[in-house]
Each structure stands twice: as C-alpha cells, then as structure tokens.
Amino acid sequence: MPHTGTDPFRDFIAKLDEMGELLRVPEPVDSEYEICAWCRHVADDDGPALFFERIKGYRMSALANLFGTRKRIAMALGVEPHQMASAIVERLRRRLAPVSVDAKSAPCKQVVKRGDQVNLDELPIPFWNVGDGGRYVSAGINMGAHPVWGKNAGIYRNMYRSRNEIFAQIAPDHHQRLFYEDIGEGCPMAIVLGVDPLLYLAAGSDFPVSDYEVDVAGALRGTPLRVVKAETIDLEIPADAEIVIETQYTGEMDEEGPFNEFTGYQSERRKAPIWRVTAITTRAKPVMHLAFAGKPPNENVVFWRELEDALALDALQKRFPLVTGVTRPADLARDFWGIVQINPKLRRPGTVRNLLLATTYLMPRLKYVVAVDDDIDIFRTNDVLWAVSTRVDPGRDVFIVPETGGGPIDPSSYEFAITSKLFIDATKKAHFRGVVSMPPREVLDRVRVQLDKLLAARAAAERGEAQ
Numbered sequence: 515m516p517h518t519g520t521d522p523f524r525d526f527i528a529k530l531d532e533m534g535e536l537l538r539v540p541e542p543v544d545s546e547y548e549i550c551a552w553c554r555h556v557a558d559d560d561g562p563a564l565f566f567e568r569i570k571g572y573r574m575s576a577l578a579n580l581f582g583t584r585k586r587i588a589m590a591l592g593v594e595p596h597q598m599a600s601a602i603v604e605r606l607r608r609r610l611a612p613v614s615v616d617a618k619s620a621p622c623k624q625v626v627k628r629g630d631q632v633n634l635d636e637l638p639i640p641f642w643n644v645g646d647g648g649r650y651v652s653a654g655i656n657m658g659a660h661p662v663w664g665k666n667a668g669i670y671r672n673m674y675r676s677r678n679e680i681f682a683q684i685a686p687d688h689h690q691r692l693f694y695e696d697i698g699e700g701c702p703m704a705i706v707l708g709v710d711p712l713l714y715l716a717a718g719s720d721f722p723v724s725d726y727e728v729d730v731a732g733a734l735r736g737t738p739l740r741v742v743k744a745e746t747i748d749l750e751i752p753a754d755a756e757i758v759i760e761t762q763y764t765g766e767m768d769e770e771g772p773f774n775e776f777t778g779y780q781s782e783r784r785k786a787p788i789w790r791v792t793a794i795t796t797r798a799k800p801v802m803h804l805a806f807a808g809k810p811p812n813e814n815v816v817f818w819r820e821l822e823d824a825l826a827l828d829a830l831q832k833r834f835p836l837v838t839g840v841t842r843p844a845d846l847a848r849d850f851w852g853i854v855q856i857n858p859k860l861r862r863p864g865t866v867r868n869l870l871l872a873t874t875y876l877m878p879r880l881k882y883v884v885a886v887d888d889d890i891d892i893f894r895t896n897d898v899l900w901a902v903s904t905r906v907d908p909g910r911d912v913f914i915v916p917e918t919g920g921g922p923i924d925p926s927s928y929e930f931a932i933t934s935k936l937f938i939d940a941t942k943k944a945h946f947r948g949v950v951s952m953p954p955r956e957v958l959d960r961v962r963v964q965l966d967k968l969l970a971a972r973a974a975a976e977r978g979e980a981q
C-alpha cells in the first residue's frame with residue numbers, strides 16, 4: 515500500500531527517518547559548495563537522504579538526495595524495487611484529478627509575501643559545483659497553464675537572478691517552453707518545492723502535453739492531491755507545498771548558466787526567459803527541497819525517467835513478448851545507455867535486432883542499446899558489461915546507425931543533438947559455449963541465512979561497543 519498520510523512530503527521524511535534512510539546534519543552548513551559536497555559524498559556511496567537542520571545565514575532547513583536510490587522511489591510508491599515497473603503500469607492505467615481546498619486549509623499559505631516583501635535571498639538556494647553561473651533552485655517543480663494545452667508540471671532548473679527575478683531553462687521539447695513562447699509576457703509559472711514525492715516523480719518524467727502531472731501523481735498515490743489557488747497568478751498549486759514561488763514571464767530573455775548538468779559536465783551559457791517573482795508563500799517553518807546534479811551518480815538521474823522506463827517496458831512487451839525488463843542505467847547518466855532484457859526461450863531469428871531498434875522509438879536519445887538475457891541483473895551495470903564481455907563477438911553482434919538524434923547536452927557530439935547509435939546483442943547466441951559458474955541454489959540459500967545472521971550479530975556488537 516502506498517503511504518497515505520495527510521502531509522505527503524513530511525510523512526515521507528518521517529518514513530525515511532524510521533527506515534534509516536535519512537541522515538540529519540546538525541552542524542551549520544554553507545550553501546556555497548558545502549551542501550554540494552555533502553551531496554557528492556552520499557551520491558558516491560549510494561547513501562541516505564540528507565536533512566540539513568541549519569544552513570549558515572538562513573532560517574530554513576533543507577532536504578537533499580530524496581530519490582538518490584531506486585529503493586527510496588519504491589518506498590514512496592509503497593512497493594519493493596522489483597515490483598516497481600508493474601505497480602507503475604497498473605496505477606497509470608488511469609488518472610486522478612486533484613481536489614481544491616481553500617487557503618485556510620493550505621499549509622503553503624502560512625506565510626504570504628507579495629510585492630516589495632518578496633525576497634529570494636531568504637531561501638537557501640545553493641551554489642553547487644565549481645563553474646556554475648549562479649545559485650540554482652534545483653528541485654523546483656515548475657507549474658504552468660495554457661488556454662489550449664492545459665495545465666502542466668515539469669522540473670526545470672531555475673537560476674537566481676535577483677531578489678525578485680529568476681530564470682527557467684526549459685528544453686525545446688518540454689511543455690512550458692510552448693506556454694511562454696505562445697503567451698509571452700505575463701505567462702504565469704509557480705515554482706513549488708517540497709510536495710508529494712510522487713508529484714516530484716511524475717514531474718520528472720515525460721508525458722503527453724494533454725496529461726497533467728498532478729493527475730498522474732494522484733493515480734500513483736491512489737488518492738487525489740490537494741491543490742489551492744495561487745495568490746497572484748491564475749494557477750492551482752499543491753496545498754501542502756513547503757515553498758511556492760509565484761512568477762510571471764517578463765517577456766525578456768538573458769544569458770543563463772553555465773550549469774553542471776546530470777551528465778557530469780558543464781552546459782554552456784544559453785538564453786533563458788526571466789520571470790518576475792510576484793509572491794512567495796511558505797509554511798511557517800519550511801523545508802527547502804534540493805536536488806544535486808553533477809558527475810554521475812547523482813540523484814537527478816536516479817529518478818528522472820523512472821516512470822517512462824516502466825511504461826516503455828509495457829509498450830515493448832505488447833509488440834515483443836520476449837521482453838522482461840528495460841532500464842537506462844543511472845550510473846551512466848541515464849540518457850545514454852538503454853538495456854533491454856529478454857527471455858531467451860522466446861527469441862526468434864531477427865527479433866533481438868528489431869527489438870534493439872524499436873527501443874529507440876521510445877528512447878530516441880540513446881547512444882548505446884544493449885540486449886541481454888534474463889539471467890543478467892540489468893540494474894547492475896557491471897553484470898550488463900560482463901554479458902557484453904563474454905557473450906558478444908564485436909564483429910558479428912554489433913551494428914551502428916550513423917547521424918541519428920541524441921541528447922542536447924552530450925559533450926561528445928560533433929553537431930548539436932546528433933549522434934550515432936551503437937546496438938549490441940549481448941544475449942547468448944546459438945554458438946555460445948559458456949556455462950555460468952554457481953554453487954547449488956539450495957546451498958546458496960542456506961548459507962545466505964547463516965551469513966545474514968553473523969552480519970547482524972556483528973552489527974549489534976559494534977553498536978554495543980559504540981554506546
């Protein structure tokens with residue numbers, strides 16, 4: 515069952531705490547580089563979410579690395595990691611629209627500041643990696659609406675410009691780019707922080723423009739989200755948000771960036787729209803939500819596209835029943851490698867190559883597409899590379915398609931967003947002679963129990979010594 519408290523963000527923090535998935539940092543941290551350094555280390559260690567209780571010069575606390583591991587995404591959905599894809603597909607067969615509440619019952623309105631009172635300097639907006647062009651709100655869900663295309667929520671990076679101006683760098687294929695280019699000056703946008711983690715998950719995956727990510731989040735949770743009218747713009751926002759930055763497009767653009775991206779490299783300075791902040795509303799003691807980007811692993815790539823991958827598995831299985839799993843590995847920056855897992859008993863001549871090509875219909879930015887058998891754990895990149903090492907003859911099992919579309923911030927591309935694609939059939943083919951080395955299953959299972967017992971005893975002894 516999904517965790518259905520009345521206060522989804524704070525309930526989830528409490529649940530992480532309870533499960534040993536949250537580390538509280540009591541010492542004051544510096545928002546310049548220091549928050550980033552904490553995040554860097556826990557990212558490298560597959561570590562816990564971080565709760566910064568005190569930030570030098572600010573009154574708010576902050577949370578980072580929320581979805582730094584797939585396990586925590588599964589926790590937010592209330593399932594085990596191996597059940598995630600099927601749970602997502604099942605719940606996303608429908609949508610669940612939010613319910614409106616009035617401002618009195620909306621915690622995000624406990625403190626309301628408008629006009630001259632608005633001051634982004636009160637928010638602990640970090641300076642992240644060396645070379646960033648400014649301070650970045652990195653976990654903001656940007657919410658907007660358009661008279662024809664409807665309502666939308668997407669995560670876009672927001673660079674601080676002044677106490678009442680902020681940027682939003684929105685990729686050409688992302689929805690609110692259409693909104694501000696069409697509406698122009700006055701286009702409304704609210705940047706919301708600290709909301710239902712399932713809305714955060716939904717806003718980070720691509721859906722058709724006709725889909726509203728708040729309805730997607732409602733379906734994932736199984737109960738409608740609570741929304742409330744914004745103060746100064748014609749939008750609805752999550753009533754339980756920690757922080758809401760209400761803005762309007764000024765009609766002006768300026769150079770934004772550089773920013774150290776999820777790829778692990780800086781992207782160049784680019785033009786981005788400037789938004790005037792018309793109100794900031796918060797809880798009485800808000801928690802700022804932060805997301806770390808930088809050289810993978812990083813939390814962005816762990817949860818970005820997670821819903822898309824689950825839906826891609828479902829779509830591929832409809833045409834290719836032999837498919838048993840799909841993922842884009844986070845440790846390889848997510849957007850570059852696609853791994854498809856198959857049941858070898860169902861393979862027919864030519865199917866694997868067709869499947870490799872079909873995967874790029876759903877994931878057009880991929881550079882490498884690899885097919886493996888179902889004895890390979892696709893969530894362990896080394897297992898996939900072991901299959902490539904031992905089951906592939908590069909002269910026979912690999913082919914390249916030149917000059918296809920790729921990601922816009924791949925630092926290796928000769929031409930903007932153009933790449934070739936390498937397809938690798940790393941499944942066992944007819945000539946394959948290998949027999950996988952393993953002790954008997956029954957012995958393995960028996961020893962696992964003994965090993966876990968000894969490890970638990972040792973951990974208990976260590977805790978005893980520490981006290």
Ligand SMILES: Cc1cc2nc3c(=O)[nH]c(=O)nc-3n(C[C@H](O)[C@H](O)[C@H](O)COP(=O)(O)O)c2cc1C
Nearest residue numbers: 668669670671683684685688689718719720814818
């Ligand atoms: C932490 C994080 C940061 C992101 N930053 C950006 C960004 O700066 N610009 C952008 O266009 N997309 C960014 N994305 C990707 C979009 O949020 C994602 O593709 C989303 O589906 C776009 O929603 P839309 O299609 O409704 O616009 C980011 C994703 C994550 C998870």
Ligand SMILES: [Mn+2]
Nearest residue numbers: 666667689723
């Ligand atoms: Mn959208």
